[in-house]
Amino acid sequence: MSENKEILFKNLGLIDYQEAWDYQGKLFNEILELKSQNRNAPEGEQKQTPNYLLFCSHPHVYTLGKSGHEENLLIDEEGLKAKGATFYKINRGGDITYHGPGQIVGYPILDLDNYFTDIHKYLRFLEEAVILTLEEYGITAGRIPGLTGVWLDHEAQANPRKICAMGVKCSRWVTMHGFAFNINTDLNYFSNIVPCGISDKKVTSLAQELGREIPLPEVEEKLLMHIAHLFDATIITATHEKRH
Secondary structure (H helix, E strand, C coil): CCCCCEEEEEEEEECCHHHHHHHHHHHHHHHHHHHHHHHHCCCCCCCCCCCEEEEEECCCEEEECCCCCHHHECCCHHHHHHHCCEEEECCCCCCEEEECCCEEEEEEECEHHHCCCCHHHHHHHHHHHHHHHHHCCCCCEECCCCCCCEEECCCCCCCCEEEEEEEEEEECCEEEEEEEEECCCCHHHHHHECHHHCCCCEECCHHHHHCCCCCHHHHHHHHHHHHHHHCCCEEECCCCCEEC
């Protein structure tokens, strides 16, 4: 059976976290079910598995990964209400992070059997797409050994700043969850957590670094193109427009 290199892209806009999580889970489980059916199907009757990429943003929300520590949320239930924020314990890797308006939250639901079966390479490709996008705005970004995500001042580390957080789940090479890229994000919300459990490093945004707001669709377009290139994929939008 040939690999499916097409990715169906959907921009969900501003969407409730639980609603997006449920939708991710539905797509994720459908792919796993199809893989199970393919395993039992006669030779030549297996069906290609689909791949999806969702972009969205969320109302103010804090999410805690399965390996995280709840004490990294620095406010109580009343504090959350005062901030207009919600809190979820979820099934991705990583510690606590924040999602909110002005972010690009990306949820790739990919069958890596269609690309490569290497979760380390998968994470590095997602990071690289963000690094290349930032490069288009004249910003040098990179990785810090031992830490996921994308960082500024990643080499000298005089003032290291995270601009994109990552946390994924992978089962039988099918992925869900993904990344949160700070564009016009209200960084004050990060003061209520120890972001990703890292207490000695700061968080930043594209707007903070450039000193101006950036149109979200403009950044989304650049990011989408870099993801397509790195994964050697054809992106099919909801309107069935193809981009390479």
